[in-house]
Amino acid sequence: MDSFEIPAPIVKLEMGGANYGMWAFVTRINLQALGLFEHITGESPCPPAPVPPPRPPATAAKEVIDAANKDFKAYQSALDAYRKWDADDAHAILVLIHSVEANIINLQLQTAQEIWAHLRQRYQPAVDAVHYNLRQQLQTLKQGDDTVEAFYNRFMALWRKLDSLVPLPDACRGCACCEKRQQHDDKSCLYEFLIRLRPEFEPAKVRLLSCPPLPSVIEARNTLLLEEIRIQSTAPVVAPPAHQKKKKKKKKRSGTRPNLWSSEPSEGSSPLSQNEVARMVNQFQGLTHQGSAWSTNLPHSRNLGNNHNWDWPM
Known part of the structure; x- marks a missing residue:
């Protein structure tokens, strides 16, 4: 890998590991996209560090020098592979460290696989409790x-x-x-x-x-x-309940005779006191006992004579 840029972590592992499951899922995807996933699974183990072959003396025979050159080329190839693995593992470690909080990092661990295994061992029990809680939520x-x-x-x-x-x-x-x-x-x-x-x-x-x-x-x-x-x-239209229906007010006809015996006032009038109602009743009873002379005693009335009939407004 010639150049490497650490991806911004989508999920950062929190202290306590409550979100370890989601963090592990997202981190695996990041490492797969970078071609580094095998560094945490153990499928790409660290190759042994190559040992440089001895250099032959200048006076050695041609066959010895040719064999030494061949060994040096093999050493150089093994060294390149070792350096590449070491660089890739360092990149994987950077991804892991960059996606966890600072107080979680254990600097004594040397490889990405060791860090991954340590975090899994440390936070897997917390995941079990979270798993149980999520199962309870799903149940209800x-x-x-x-x-x-x-x-x-x-x-x-x-x-x-x-x-x-x-x-x-x-x-x-x-x-x-x-x-x-x-x-x-x-x-x-x-x-x-x-x-x-x-x-x-x-x-x-x-x-x-x-x-x-x-x-x-x-x-x-x-x-x-x-x-x-x-x-x-296709749902049927539901009528509103009876108690929610608006009651239509009955309009009272104007010009009707007021109910003197009712304690409720008519529309547009003020309520009468009990004394006023009693006085009006006494006047009405006194008038009915006077016979034909009742018309002359009514206030504000005209004497119509014996040839006219009085019409009480009904």
Whole structure:
């Protein structure tokens, strides 16, 4: 590697190692992109340091000098390989050191593989506690009132955290057993997602699980989005409850006779006191006992005579 630039860490390992799983996942990807992944897995061990061959004397025979030159070329080739490995391992160490907090670094470790193994041994127990906590969150996760898209985002964020805590083995990545493991994880992801949906999606879930081969979780999400639109478009319109309906006020006709016996005031009038109501009742009773002479005693009334009938306004 002629030039090397340390990539900015996407995830930095925190003190305590709570985010070790995500850090290890991202760091492996960085090292793979740089061609340095084998330095932490042990697949690229350090070659032995070459020993320079002895230099033949000037008076040595031609055959001895030719053999010495051949040995020197082999030494030079081995030295170049050793120097390249040493430089690459130093680059891998820089990536690891640059992605952890300063108080985590152990300067007594000499190779990238030793640093990687040390961090895994130190923080793997913390990962187990985080793994247990994430499993508890997944156990109680339900769609609730979320849309399919909102619930999918919540579910996948939690699932990716779990997946990063149990990565595929470094030594056999890409082999047949890893492919089977990945297929099993994909099925588990689909099952866990479908189980937590609302009951209204049961018909769609049955159709998805009946498809050979099983769809991926993203394909299931796309199908459920269409099903959600269909359910919303065919949902019946629910009338508002009876207690929420506005009561229409009955308009009172003007010119009607006020109810003297009611304690409630009529529209547009002020309430009467009990004394005023009693006085009006006494006046009315006194008038009804006077016979034909009642009309002359009414205040502000005209004497219409015996030939006219008084019409009480009804």
